[in-house]
Amino acid sequence: MEKLTIVIPAYNEEEVLHSSLERLLKIEDSIINSQNIDESSNIIVVDDGSKDKTWEIVEQENQSNSRVTGIKFSKNFGHQNALIAGMTEAIKTADLVVTIDADLQDDPDSIPTMFQEYTQGADIVYGVRNNRETDTWFKRNSAGLFYKTLNVLGVRLVQNHADFRMMTKRAISTLLEYHERNMFIRGVIPMLGYKTAKVYYKRTPRMAGESKYPLKKMLAFAWDGVTSLTIAPVRAILMLGLLVSMLGVCALIYSVVTKWMGLTVHGWSSLMISIWILGGLQMISLGVIGEYIGKVTTEVKHRPRFTIESKLK
Numbered sequence: 001m002e003k004l005t006i007v008i009p010a011y012n013e014e015e016v017l018h019s020s021l022e023r024l025l026k027i028e029d030s031i032i033n034s035q036n037i038d039e040s041s042n043i044i045v046v047d048d049g050s051k052d053k054t055w056e057i058v059e060q061e062n063q064s065n066s067r068v069t070g071i072k073f074s075k076n077f078g079h080q081n082a083l084i085a086g087m088t089e090a091i092k093t094a095d096l097v098v099t100i101d102a103d104l105q106d107d108p109d110s111i112p113t114m115f116q117e118y119t120q121g122a123d124i125v126y127g128v129r130n131n132r133e134t135d136t137w138f139k140r141n142s143a144g145l146f147y148k149t150l151n152v153l154g155v156r157l158v159q160n161h162a163d164f165r166m167m168t169k170r171a172i173s174t175l176l177e178y179h180e181r182n183m184f185i186r187g188v189i190p191m192l193g194y195k196t197a198k199v200y201y202k203r204t205p206r207m208a209g210e211s212k213y214p215l216k217k218m219l220a221f222a223w224d225g226v227t228s229l230t231i232a233p234v235r236a237i238l239m240l241g242l243l244v245s246m247l248g249v250c251a252l253i254y255s256v257v258t259k260w261m262g263l264t265v266h267g268w269s270s271l272m273i274s275i276w277i278l279g280g281l282q283m284i285s286l287g288v289i290g291e292y293i294g295k296v297t298t299e300v301k302h303r304p305r306f307t308i309e310s311k312l313k
């Protein structure tokens with residue numbers, strides 16, 4: 001019989017955690033009864049350095065039900081690292097792992113359907129939301145643009161899938177062989193291979209509390225996604241550089257010819273324009289290259305992705 005572990009990353013989720021755990025335990029119980037998964041199937045909450053009562057809640061829940069356990073980070077290491085820590089711990093005993101956000105915006109009632117897909121042979125089951133009405137206009141459109149851009153840059157991402165998915169132990173072991181410090185998990189998973197499936201669900205608004213992804217953090221996450229998955233921006237700079245140089249040659253010919261023909265050039269405006277445009281392009285280019293060098297620097301340091309302060313049994 002398979003053992004299922006649900007992994008929940010949680011950062012300042014005191015307002016929702018208790019009811020989320022209750023709901024997830026019920027769903028797990030129903031799969032234990034109806035679909036024959038192991039009774040020891042459990043839940044691991046990864047407290048990503050919360051400053052509120054999140055960890056106290058995990059401890060209380062663990063006291064009353066040993067199927068709820070937790071990992072506490074020594075500080076905030078981010079959502080993706082919390083997922084990695086949770087999955088690493090889970091596959092020590094579990095055959096199947098579901099990752100889901102603490103606010104249950106992603107419909108936990110899809111978990112039994114995910115399990116069915118697994119029984120049909122899928123190693124990776126993606127939760128895919130079939131609506132975005134609950135997001136703001138801005139989030140909907142910026143997310144759409146993000147997926148499109150990455151697609152153009154040659155990165156395969158599952159549309160409208162975030163971090164709600166079921167994976168088998170062997171798929172997770174393969175994922176953990178990717179050692180990048182800045183892992184953008186949903187961009188790496190399509191590289192793993194294995195049989196995949198999709199389960200569609202409707203995303204609901206957050207029950208309580210506010211998003212732990214304010215605009216600044218969301219943009220940083222998107223930019224990390226681009227730069228950790230593709231070197232296309234650096235190539236684009238090269239193409240841009242070639243294009244600008246070609247224009248430069250044309251400008252050169254033009255100015256030489258006009259000079260020969262005795263038409264004195266008013267020079268000033270064209271000079272100013274090229275200085276500004278070229279200056280701008282150079283700065284952008286250096287910035288993008290710098291970003292990649294920064295990534296290389298972090299990777300070569302081989303720092304730990306996270307530090308676990310304590311763990312519940």
Ligand code: UDP
Nearest residue numbers: 009010011048078079082101102211212213
């Ligand atoms: N989260 C985390 N660390 C962070 C930010 C978020 O572990 O630094 C968790 C958060 O507790 C939640 C999940 O990641 O379980 C997704 O966050 P949220 O629901 O706030 O994002 P949104 O749904 O608004 O994109």
Ligand code: MG
Nearest residue numbers: 101103105206
């Ligand atoms: Mg959310």
